[in-house]
Amino acid sequence: MPEIVDRGEWQRRRDELLVREKAHTRAGDVISASRRRLPATPVPPTTLIGADGPTSIVDAFEGRPLLIAYAFMWHRGKSTAQQCEGCTLTIADLSATSPAYLEGRDVTFAVFCEGPWDDIAAFRDFMGWTMPWYSTEFTQNEPAVADGGIMRSYLRDGDDVYLTYETTDRGTESFAPVLNLLDLTLYGRQEVWEDSPEGWPQDRQGSWWRRDGRPVAQWLHTDEPVGAAHAHAHHH
Helix, strand or coil: CCCCCCHHHHHHHHHHHHHHHHHHHHHHHHHHHHHCCCCCEEECCCEEEECCEEEEHHHHCCCCCEEEEEEECCCCCCCHHHCCHHHHHHHHCCCCCHHHHHHCCCEEEEEEECCCHHHHHHHHHHHCCCCCEEECCCCCCCCCCCCCCEEEEEEEECCEEEEEEEEEHHHHHHHCHHHHHHHCCCCCCCECCCCCCCCCCCECCCHHHEECCEEHHHHHCCCCCHHHHHHHHHHC
């Protein structure tokens, strides 16, 4: 339990924190301004594998000048239930309407995944995701396109493509509003790395992203036990 105070004292303490929150927001604005002033670096002609077969990265922009791509890790040969719980959280936590709003600012959103096309397409369809996915299985020598668990931002100028930004680890938290919502609750994310008062519930990072053997979001699409799903995947 937290310290208990009357409403007046609570408001005073809340207002003290608000000053720091506003400073944090303004500092973020300054960093974003610097991000918009970063130089760009060319991306060589690159072929991805998409729903229509081999696809130029230029075509992944779908005619727009900007592209945001999330690199989804893939555990080759593993069942649906054994795929990355962190990447699943990232993509599942995006609103289904997010791509439509991004398109309002001429931004295309896509998922780049290092797995084989047939496997990742089946995974995407199982999850009910509608954003375009592309396999980067054959682009592992191009660091501006292929890697695991990284968000990248690209610019297209005609048929020329440039990388303008990339980030990894906690830099990708903008994809997952549930993390920011948890930060606003009393117990936070409840993970051991957080600086929380003594006695607050905490366990290892990401332990809650998986339940009963599956990434949590998968239970919205199936009630099949993991063992059966694993056997089905191998049979398939």
